[in-house]
Amino acid sequence: MNQEDLFKKIVAHCKEYGFIFPSSEIYDGLSAVYDYGQNGVQLKNNIKEYWWKAMTQLNEEVVGIDTAIFMHPTVWKASGHVDAFNDPLIDNKDSKKRYRADVLIEEHIEKIMEKIYKEVEKAKKRFGDSFNEKMFVSTNPRVLEYKEKIDKITKRFTNALENNDLEDLRNIIVEEGIVCPISGSKNWTEVRQFNLMFETKLGSVAEGANTVYLRPETAQGIFVNYLNVQKTGRMKIPFGIAQVGKAFRNEIVARQFIFRMREFEQMEMQYFVRPGEELQWFEYWKEKRFKWHLALGFSDTKYRWHKHEKLAHYANAAYDIEFEFPFGFKELEGIHSRTDFDLSQHEKFSGKKIRYFDNETEESYVPYVVETSIGLDRTFLAILSASYKEENLGEESRIILSIPPALAPIKAAVLPLVKKDGLPELAREIMDILKYEMNCMYEEKDSIGKRYRRQDAIGTPYCITVDHQSLLDRTVTLRDRDTMLQERISIDKIFDTVKSKTDMNTLLKKL
Ligand code: ATP
Numbered sequence: 309m310n311q312e313d314l315f316k317k318i319v320a321h322c323k324e325y326g327f328i329f330p331s332s333e334i335y336d337g338l339s340a341v342y343d344y345g346q347n348g349v350q351l352k353n354n355i356k357e358y359w360w361k362a363m364t365q366l367n368e369e370v371v372g373i374d375t376a377i378f379m380h381p382t383v384w385k386a387s388g389h390v391d392a393f394n395d396p397l398i399d400n401k402d403s404k405k406r407y408r409a410d411v412l413i414e415e416h417i418e419k420i421m422e423k424i425y426k427e428v429e430k431a432k433k434r435f436g437d438s439f440n441e442k443m444f445v446s447t448n449p450r451v452l453e454y455k456e457k458i459d460k461i462t463k464r465f466t467n468a469l470e471n472n473d474l475e476d477l478r479n480i481i482v483e484e485g486i487v488c489p490i491s492g493s494k495n496w497t498e499v500r501q502f503n504l505m506f507e508t509k510l511g512s513v514a515e516g517a518n519t520v521y522l523r524p525e526t527a528q529g530i531f532v533n534y535l536n537v538q539k540t541g542r543m544k545i546p547f548g549i550a551q552v553g554k555a556f557r558n559e560i561v562a563r564q565f566i567f568r569m570r571e572f573e574q575m576e577m578q579y580f581v582r583p584g585e586e587l588q589w590f591e592y593w594k595e596k597r598f599k600w601h602l603a604l605g606f607s608d609t610k611y612r613w614h615k616h617e618k619l620a621h622y623a624n625a626a627y628d629i630e631f632e633f634p635f636g637f638k639e640l641e642g643i644h645s646r647t648d649f650d651l652s653q654h655e656k657f658s659g660k661k662i663r664y665f666d667n668e669t670e671e672s673y674v675p676y677v678v679e680t681s682i683g684l685d686r687t688f689l690a691i692l693s694a695s696y697k698e699e700n701l702g703e704e705s706r707i708i709l710s711i712p713p714a715l716a717p718i719k720a721a722v723l724p725l726v727k728k729d730g731l732p733e734l735a736r737e738i739m740d741i742l743k744y745e746m747n748c749m750y751e752e753k754d755s756i757g758k759r760y761r762r763q764d765a766i767g768t769p770y771c772i773t774v775d776h777q778s779l780l781d782r783t784v785t786l787r788d789r790d791t792m793l794q795e796r797i798s799i800d801k802i803f804d805t806v807k808s809k810t811d812m813n814t815l816l817k818k819l
Pocket residue numbers: 525557559566567568569570572573574639640641642681682683684685686
């Protein structure tokens with residue numbers, strides 16, 4: 309299956325099986341806003357729990373908070389979001405579609421990269437076993453030409469971004485012959501800056517109302533509470549503050565389903581350290597966060613590091629963990645060393661001292677910060693796209709979501725083989741054993757085969773089937789989602805068996 313088809317299928321699957329719906333769908337939806345359905349919310353909550361426990365419960369020095377979406381408007385002045393949280397946008401005059409100029413150029417570079425990849429694939433076929441890829445890409449004239457082109461555009465592009473040279477961004481688009489994907493034309497407007505924050509009014513809309521913003525990141529809620537938490541929690545540096553919450557960005561290019569939304573959720577942690585020790589903690593968190601991803605059990609080839617060559621003015625190191633989505637490797641999580649920028653800015657703008665007195669060094673300083681920032685919705689999409697499989701079973705086929713059992717929306721489905729003879733009553737008895745500890749589903753409609761398929765499609769790790777033999781010897785069949793193997797097992801053992809495979813601790817203990 310090609311990746312584009314796969315992505316379309318995942319989007320359709322999400323809707324059909326109650327994971328994700330377009331927002332306000334009966335009114336034709338709202339662009340880049342989505343609702344989570346009955347299975348989606350369970351998966352999302354489980355991902356959140358995995359992150360929350362991994363960060364706060366397993367690290368004694370990390371505590372969690374939950375701050376408001378509305379914040380004092382000066383917060384966003386201090387953080388730089390009012391002045392610099394911009395994307396360069398460009399419109400195509402024929403299609404009237406709006407694009408991010410940087411994204412158009414990045415996609416153009418990506419296309420040239422694909423050409424290199426195609427050359428390599430062609431040569432691989434031609435030369436067979438004797439093919440030396442390294443040699444080929446460093447000597448083949450066509451590949452070298454593409455590489456030179458990429459280098460040239462990248463350099464110019466980085467320069468234009470750094471110097472806020474909007475004219476040159478446009479020139480790159482025009483000179484490279486980049487066309488609008490909809491109209492196919494090169495009829496572009498100028499490039500303009502566009503602030504991504506949503507504004508609204510606090511209080512009555514009449515005179516005196518205050519403009520406030522919907523927060524574009526959760527991190528600032530942590531920074532402005534640094535003193536509160538440090539003092540009331542008597543925290544000693546190094547320590548961290550974590551939170552999960554909604555963030556809002558008026559994204560121009562709102563495509564790719566829940567990858568880029570206008571309302572989304574972030575899971576962020578700010579780790580406060582002694583100045584000069586930040587790069588050591590940066591390495592520490594890089595390793596820890598990568599392990600968190602790998603513990604999910606997907607192939608490690610799905611993840612890669614991306615080093616930021618162009619650092620934000622306040623950062624002294626930044627890496628992203630990229631995931632191979634069906635539309636290519638893209639950012640899933642950022643790990644950034646943000647120096648003392650944010651706290652110092654808040655000191656300046658609030659006029660309050662935001663310091664830490666270090667008993668060991670007997671010094672008072674503004675702590676440095678290492679941040680880990682991951683999108684909850686993007687993690688959801690990553691897990692779903694790595695789990696979605698279509699399997700051929702001879703005559704039949706099935707769709708299976710091999711979601712890590714600890715994250716699966718439903719841990720076990722309890723299925724009476726028929727709707728009579730006392731089987732439903734025994735099945736209900738089993739539901740009562742399981743339901744206080746895990747999310748289960750009772751289902752008695754349709755043939756057992758159909759019910760298995762439905763559970764496979766939502767990623768339920770176990771199906772428990774109650775049949776006539778169950779009435780005689782209190783055993784049931786336990787069917788494994790991935791292997792489809794069925795074993796007969798005593799009702800007494802069900803709880804422990806299902807729990808031991810689906811418990812959140814199975815993931816946490818790998819960390
Ligand atoms: P991108 O370059 O993809 O726009 P970013 O670098 O602006 O992302 P950050 O500001 O570092 O993203 O935000 C941290 C994380 O929040 C990202 O790694 C991503 O997982 C998530 N995120 C950011 N913007 C969105 C969005 N519009 N929709 C969904 N998730 C998002």
